[in-house]
Amino acid sequence: MQVKGNYMVNTTPNVVWDMITNPAVLEKITPGIKTLTVTGPDQYDAISEVKVGPVKGNFEGTLSLKDQVNLESCVLVVDQKSKMGNVVAEISMKLIPDGNDNTEVQYTGDAKMSGMLARMGQRIMSGVVSTLSRQFFQSLNKELEGEPSTE
Template sequence: MDLTGSHILNADTNRIWAMLMDTDTLARIVPGITRLEKTAENEYKAVAEIKMGPVSGSFSGGLTLQDIREGEGYTLHVKQSSKIGNADATIRIDLKPTDEGHTELVFDGGAKLSGLLARTGNRVMSGVAHTLTKQFFNNFEQEIETV
């Protein structure tokens, strides 16, 4: 499953970068996350609850940041397992400053799904991903507003 897109956020690149590198912020804005712990430098343990149509389950696993380009982006590697199947995603994130203190966040990658997750509701999976992405950016914007 391809995961690509972009979104313009209402903050400058430095601020967005700081938020993306902060565990507590991430825990608040990533949809479904119930627990996010730093286990090593750039490595996290994550637990998430996702309930959406045919996709309903408790996910747990690792989250690793690689290829860190200070202030510019990183590659996020997510490996989550659940009773309804496993997800293995690699997503490159790039931050690009736009005018007036805005930042464009561009993401490009894909997820490998297995088990029931792969087998069931495949047509709606990209819809689920789309909804989660939208939620993520909504949360992100709220976080920018409130903090």
């Protein structure tokens, strides 16, 4: 399944970068995350409960960031297992400054699903993924509002 989208975040790439590489922030803003344990540099074990419309499940597995180009781009690697099926995804993210202290986050990648998710879920999963991504960035923006400006 293709995963693709973009979102405008109201701050500079530096701040976004700091936030998405900070486990404490990630744990707060990633939808459904219950626990996020650091297992190595940019390597995490994650337990989450995802609930969007008819899709509900407990996922367990790893998250990691690779191919990092500081302040510019990285690849998020997701390997999550659940009773409904497993998800393996590689999503590359790009941070593009708009010149007005805002950042456009572009993400694109491919998610492979198995089990019931693959058989019955593919059609709704793309909707679920876009909802989850939107929630992620909305939380990120909210998190920003609560934080003092870095300037």
